[in-house]
Amino acid sequence: MSMKQLRIPGPTPCPDKVLQAMSRQMVNHRGVEFARTIENTTAKLKQVFQTANDVLLLTGSGTGGMEAAIVNTLSPGDKVLAVTIGVFGDRFANIARQFGAEVTPLSFEWGRPADPDAVRSALNADPGIKAVLVTHNETSTGVTNDLAAISAVVKEFDKLLLVDAISSLSSIDLPVDDWHCDVVVSGSQKGWMVPPGLAMVSVSPEAWKAHAAARMPRFYWDFTRAKKFLEKKQTPWTPAVSLVFALDVALDMMLEEGLASIIERHARVGRAAREGAKGLGLSLFADEKYASNTVTAISAANGLDAKKLVRTLREEHKVELSGGQQSLEGKIFRIGHLGWVTEKDIAEVISALEITLPRLGFVPAGLR
Numbered sequence: 001m002s003m004k005q006l007r008i009p010g011p012t013p014c015p016d017k018v019l020q021a022m023s024r025q026m027v028n029h030r031g032v033e034f035a036r037t038i039e040n041t042t043a044k045l046k047q048v049f050q051t052a053n054d055v056l057l058l059t060g061s062g063t064g065g066m067e068a069a070i071v072n073t074l075s076p077g078d079k080v081l082a083v084t085i086g087v088f089g090d091r092f093a094n095i096a097r098q099f100g101a102e103v104t105p106l107s108f109e110w111g112r113p114a115d116p117d118a119v120r121s122a123l124n125a126d127p128g129i130k131a132v133l134v135t136h137n138e139t140s141t142g143v144t145n146d147l148a149a150i151s152a153v154v155k156e157f158d159k160l161l162l163v164d165a166i167s168s169l170s171s172i173d174l175p176v177d178d179w180h181c182d183v184v185v186s187g188s189q190k191g192w193m194v195p196p197g198l199a200m201v202s203v204s205p206e207a208w209k210a211h212a213a214a215r216m217p218r219f220y221w222d223f224t225r226a227k228k229f230l231e232k233k234q235t236p237w238t239p240a241v242s243l244v245f246a247l248d249v250a251l252d253m254m255l256e257e258g259l260a261s262i263i264e265r266h267a268r269v270g271r272a273a274r275e276g277a278k279g280l281g282l283s284l285f286a287d288e289k290y291a292s293n294t295v296t297a298i299s300a301a302n303g304l305d306a307k308k309l310v311r312t313l314r315e316e317h318k319v320e321l322s323g324g325q326q327s328l329e330g331k332i333f334r335i336g337h338l339g340w341v342t343e344k345d346i347a348e349v350i351s352a353l354e355i356t357l358p359r360l361g362f363v364p365a366g367l368r
């Protein structure tokens with residue numbers, strides 16, 4: 001019997017070693033042993049973030065990390081430019097708005113990346129803008145923004161750059177220091193091969209400066225408390241101890257493979273997903289030049305019923321894919337390929353699609 005293929009953009013499958021780490025007995029989260037785990041995990045996280053900045057480990061999902069990024073660096077009334085290319089960019093903007101920021105959205109057509117020149121125009125148009133929010137990899141549309149180019153523009157204006165890298169960091173190259181990203185957020189259930197429940201956040205010296213003046217309400221997410229406790233190799237509140245054990249092991253596996261190799265593997269896997277889909281006559285939803293190496297979005301064109309396809313793959317092939325979110329519901333389906341994934345996994349997904357598509361009456365455009 002074949003294993004289930006969980007190919008959604010998070011949660012992603014976890015290696016046995018990682019799962020086993022979570023079955024360990026509890027320890028004192030303020031004891032010597034766990035202090036060592038926090039210290040080691042933080043040091044390894046910095047390698048994956050490619051940063052000398054502080055990296056804080058927060059217990060919560062990725063969205064909690066996004067909220068932490070905002071409430072720790074901004075004050076009510078601050079002007080924020082929210083660059084958005086999909087559902088998660090919109091979410092980042094909404095969090096800022098909810099906490100009283102004056103948000104100027106800069107939206108791009110879904111399936112397309114953000115245009116750095118448009119970011120420059122928006123920053124030129126309003127010198128009062130304090131921070132720029134951007135999604136590195138937009139999971140809802142399968143697009144990776146050119147973060148290096150966007151960051152270069154943001155830093156021309158010396159603005160704070162807050163990055164949602166939840167579905168990219170650990171899988172797609174993001175040298176946090178080289179690209180001058182002030183706060184970068186990731187989440188354990190995406191490319192890290194760890195179950196949901198941890199957010200990792202890097203904080204630059206500029207972000208700490210902004211933090212000192214930031215007045216948005218915060219308690220659980222407060223960076224000052226997190227940093228004060230990290231100096232004692234602790235977290236301010238009881239962390240998800242089992243998930244930290246899991247992350248510690250997953251990071252060892254990652255560093256053993258090597259960050260460059262992991263990034264290269266995701267590039268190969270992403271290519272295999274795109275070429276495989278195109279080979280079946282499917283069309284990619286994302287602008288291919290900016291297509292993500294962690295999630296592939298495919299258009300439900302030519303009368304293809306995306307919901308029925310996802311259901312049939314699940315029921316008959318144990319292949320679990322995602323549909324579209326919000327306005328893309330029924331219009332696309334998505335293959336997640338991040339974390340513990342190889343080209344063989346993608347080949348299995350493609351062959352399940354190859355069997356299922358004709359049965360659902362799908363005829364490639366050229367053959368109609």
Ligand SMILES: *Cc1c(COP(=O)(O)O)cnc(C)c1O
Nearest residue numbers: 061062063088137139166167187
């Ligand atoms: C998954 C995801 C989120 C949300 O993370 P949660 O862990 O579900 O809160 C935010 N942004 C991006 C880009 C994501 O892929």
